[in-house]
Amino acid sequence: MKTLLVLILFVSVQLFSQGNLPDSRQATFIEAVTADEVLIKSKGIGGKSGLFGFKEEESVKLAEIDARKAAVYLVVYGGAGLDGLVRSDEEKRKFAPVEQELFATDNVQKFVAWEANSFESRVKLAGGEKIRVEKQFRINRAAVMNYLVDRRVIAKLEDVTDEIGLPTLMALPEVKSGQNPLDELRSNAVLKQGASVIESYLTQ
Structure with missing residues (x-):
């Protein structure tokens, strides 16, 4: 009984710590569409079960939300071909208190300038209990940057260029x-x- 209680507490802490962050961190930078927007292909994972078993359509919606978050996550932290907006240890320290806020579903949606109408892939995982989707998104990188500047996570570009040009x-x-x-x-x-x-x- 004691072992079971510890296991439940451990799982609960893990789920809570995840919060608004994406379950999937799989995203690929494709190209810069404009000076403000970047095209990203990302994957998202979702799974929801009810009294009568697996709810596929609701799981797909959750996976889409997760894919949007994964795309924004790439813009924030960077990856192959794309420099992140939050880079230094100091910026990461300042970002920590607002990280969950930025990745809230409503906030993430504001950063999406466009998304594809169809999936590039859609597969079931975990014995059919979860779904992973993949699609393309155009993320307004400038909007994410302004969000971080407003919360004093990163410096304004003007402030940096005044110092170093x-x-x-x-x-x-x-x-x-x-x-x-x-x-x-x-x-x-x-x-x-x-x-x-x-x-x-x-x-x-």
Whole structure:
């Protein structure tokens, strides 16, 4: 009986500590769509059972919510190809008190500028007791940044640039041997626009 009680307490603490954070942390950065928005593909996990067994549609909705959170989690903490907004130990310390607040379902929804109408994958897990979905989201990275600035987790960009200034960056297209990337930018409007978007994203 004592062992069972300890086990129940341990599971309860684990569930409570998870709070609003995503169950799935699986997300992949695809591209910067604009200077403010990034396209991310993420996975979410959801599972809900009732008196009459597994509730599939409700579980899918929970998995979608979790996938949105996983996409925002990537924006906050970063991953392959995408620098996180919260990086230093000091920023992480300041973020800890508001982390649960940021990942509340209603808040996360505000950061989603667009999401795909269909899943890229949808599979059952844990013997059919959970569902994992995967879909694409466009996350407003600038909105997440402003949220963190308002709560003094990270510094305003203006405050940082006043101290160290902005770097000078230039995005150049990949060209064949012997070709001049600057000439390609001047003559190709599509390449020029793409370079402009990348430069804006890197210096925002």
